[in-house]
Amino acid sequence: xxxxxxxxxxxxxxxxxxxxxxxxxxxxxxxxxxxxxxxxxxxxxxxxxxxxxxxxxxxxxxxxxxxxxxxx
Amino acid sequence: xxxxxxxxxxxxxxxxxxxxxxxxxxxxxxxxxxxxxxxxxxxxxxxxxxxxxxxxxxxxxxxxxxxxxxxxxxxxxxxxxxxxxxxxxxxxxxxxxxxxxxxxxxxxxxxxxxxxxxxxxxxxxxxxxxxxxxxxxxxxxxxxxxxxxxxxxxxxxxxxxxxxxxxxxxxxxxxxxxxxxxxxxxxxxxxxxxxxxxxxxxxxxxxxxxxxxxxxxxxxxxxxxxxxxxxxxxxxxxxxxxxxxxxxxxx
Amino acid sequence: xxxxxxxxxxxxxxxxxxxxxxxxxxxxxxxxxxxxxxxxxxxxxxxxxxxxxxxxxxxxxxxxxxxxxxxxxxxxxxxxxxxxxxxxxxxxxxxxxxxxxxxxxxxxxxxxxxxxxxxxxxxxxxxxxxxxxxxxxxxxxxxxxxxxxxxxxxxxxxxxxxxxxxxxxxxxxxxxxxxxxxxxxxxxxxxxxxxxxxxxxxxxxxxxxxxxxxxxxxxxxxxxxxxxxxxxxxxxxxxxxxxxxxxxxxx
Numbered sequence: 001x002x003x004x005x006x007x008x009x010x011x012x013x014x015x016x017x018x019x020x021x022x023x024x025x026x027x028x029x030x031x032x033x034x035x036x037x038x039x040x041x042x043x044x045x046x047x048x049x050x051x052x053x054x055x056x057x058x059x060x061x062x063x064x065x066x067x068x069x070x071x072x
Numbered sequence: 073x074x075x076x077x078x079x080x081x082x083x084x085x086x087x088x089x090x091x092x093x094x095x096x097x098x099x100x101x102x103x104x105x106x107x108x109x110x111x112x113x114x115x116x117x118x119x120x121x122x123x124x125x126x127x128x129x130x131x132x133x134x135x136x137x138x139x140x141x142x143x144x145x146x147x148x149x150x151x152x153x154x155x156x157x158x159x160x161x162x163x164x165x166x167x168x169x170x171x172x173x174x175x176x177x178x179x180x181x182x183x184x185x186x187x188x189x190x191x192x193x194x195x196x197x198x199x200x201x202x203x204x205x206x207x208x209x210x211x212x213x214x215x216x217x218x219x220x221x222x223x224x225x226x227x228x229x230x231x232x233x234x235x236x237x238x239x240x241x242x243x244x245x246x247x248x249x250x251x252x253x254x255x256x257x258x259x260x261x262x263x264x265x266x267x268x269x270x271x272x273x274x275x276x277x278x279x280x281x282x283x284x285x286x287x288x289x290x291x292x293x294x295x296x297x298x299x300x301x302x303x304x305x306x307x308x309x310x311x312x313x314x315x316x317x318x319x320x321x322x323x
Numbered sequence: 324x325x326x327x328x329x330x331x332x333x334x335x336x337x338x339x340x341x342x343x344x345x346x347x348x349x350x351x352x353x354x355x356x357x358x359x360x361x362x363x364x365x366x367x368x369x370x371x372x373x374x375x376x377x378x379x380x381x382x383x384x385x386x387x388x389x390x391x392x393x394x395x396x397x398x399x400x401x402x403x404x405x406x407x408x409x410x411x412x413x414x415x416x417x418x419x420x421x422x423x424x425x426x427x428x429x430x431x432x433x434x435x436x437x438x439x440x441x442x443x444x445x446x447x448x449x450x451x452x453x454x455x456x457x458x459x460x461x462x463x464x465x466x467x468x469x470x471x472x473x474x475x476x477x478x479x480x481x482x483x484x485x486x487x488x489x490x491x492x493x494x495x496x497x498x499x500x501x502x503x504x505x506x507x508x509x510x511x512x513x514x515x516x517x518x519x520x521x522x523x524x525x526x527x528x529x530x531x532x533x534x535x536x537x538x539x540x541x542x543x544x545x546x547x548x549x550x551x552x553x554x555x556x557x558x559x560x561x562x563x564x565x566x567x568x569x570x571x572x573x574x
Contacts, residue, residue, distance in 0.1 A: 013425070015201040032248070035527035036422055039475055042523055043425050052519055055526025140428045172447055172496050177391035177440050184435055184485070192477060193428050200424070218484075221491025221563050229492050230439060230485040237484025240472030245423050311472050 001048075006068045009048060013040050023065040045071055076305040079106035084159035084302065085150070086110050087137060087194070090117025092263035093213060094163030096291035097298050102126055104299060109154055111135050111146075112164070137164050137190040138182070147197040156205045159302040160198055162191045162212045167265050168227045169272065180227045187231035192238050195253070199246055206250045209302045212239060213294070214255035216280070216317050232257075236313050243311030252310040254301050259317030261289040286318030327557040328548075331356030334408050335554060336401070338362050338388055338445055339415025343514035344464060346371040347543035348412060348550050353380055355551055360405055362397070363415070364388045388415055389437045391444050398448040409456045410554040411449050413442045414464040416482075420475050420520045431478040438482035443489055446504075450497060458501040460554045463490055464546065465506040467569045473532075475524065487565045494563030503562035505553050510569030512541045538570035 038058045045053045049071045088094035089110040098108050102125040112118050113136040122132050135146050165187040218232035243253040260280050294316050315321050339345045340361035352359050358380045364387045375381045386397045416438040469483035487506050494504040515521050
């Protein structure tokens, strides 16, 4: 999956318009970015990429790029 | 005079509207000014009930809700035609009276997937962005069986309890989106399903009815409470189950 | 000295043996003099169970306990070999944390299958007249999730509410044979902290939820004692209930 496709997946999970996010977008800029949103990313990484992201790890992520890099 | 149950301009989705409580709910909401969107697998039933409604502007869609995977495309179709929802009432469900020894996984799954599985999936789809208006209220038809054990209804009771458990969680999770969820828990109500039960029991007094000291309920009794829960009058009620049981649970 | 919780002469079947809770339960049942037959869906036996299996009073059967069509033949094999059972404990099941938007039906289905369908099918099979004694006792491990709403646990909470409703109905239906059916609503247990999704969710929410459990975290030995209590003759008149073991969580 390309990085662009991964960003589209994230936008879809948060019901955001296409191209509203890019790699540099700070995660805190995602509307309502709290513990539920972080859990959404954890489940997304597991469902789509089989990667287990922990609560501790995600707290250290700052931008969309950090999430995409983790997805592998 | 103010009418707290004025649903003018509101659009309410109702499943299982062809008979019983669902039908009575559609009739009542129509009288209260709502536009209703009806889903059932029984197309003739849908046409019949829509033709009984007093005003125009209602819609019906045929869908067998036991096809849970087909719910998302159906909801997308409905929203594209009708627009966003203000309310959702889930009246579809199957009864199941069987001894435990005959409740196989296949039977259990049939009851759970229709009574509960379709409920959660419908809500998951309806609460996607742009599918609902702020203040959306959702009501599921549970049952006193969800809380009280009796013989022969393991599958049915489990499906209703699952609905209540899910409502407690979804109410908490969807509150930030100004969405409320509740269930009503009817006792014995005078519906076609009850008529079938009488035939099976063949004259022996139904155990529930003897504890239900206000006697047999009518569909309008349940529909009235549903209407209240759909309205802004109940804006502070969420995550709960309201008994409409003629005193059964307390006696 | 008398021991009201003594289980000598009783044969107990435990499903979900290899979980930490399962191991604690089996260990205590053996200590109280029971003969234990255990099942789980893995050939790998943790160290605790290996030690127990050296004991002539214990035997292990591996099969896919969540594959409903495997339950009947395997239970027949077990009861043909070992005769009548006096108790059955279900401590199998799966957990899962997931926002509603990502709770697709496939996830909900899997949860209901492991936490409800397998239990119902096992009870249906083990309670055949020649396999389960008059006055026997059945215990399901449920959770406070059955009665409380938690964000991102719609499917899990629904499945636990469903298993408790089924327990109440089974209690009513099996009462003629004096068979008792109960569940335990456990709060946060130490072994939960080893589940990666639960741990992540805790990390994200701060330990607010854990703080509600004012008596602190529960260890599996406490669950084992409560199970043994419900299996013993000390609780001959307790049936159809869900016993809270929650360190004050639901207060």
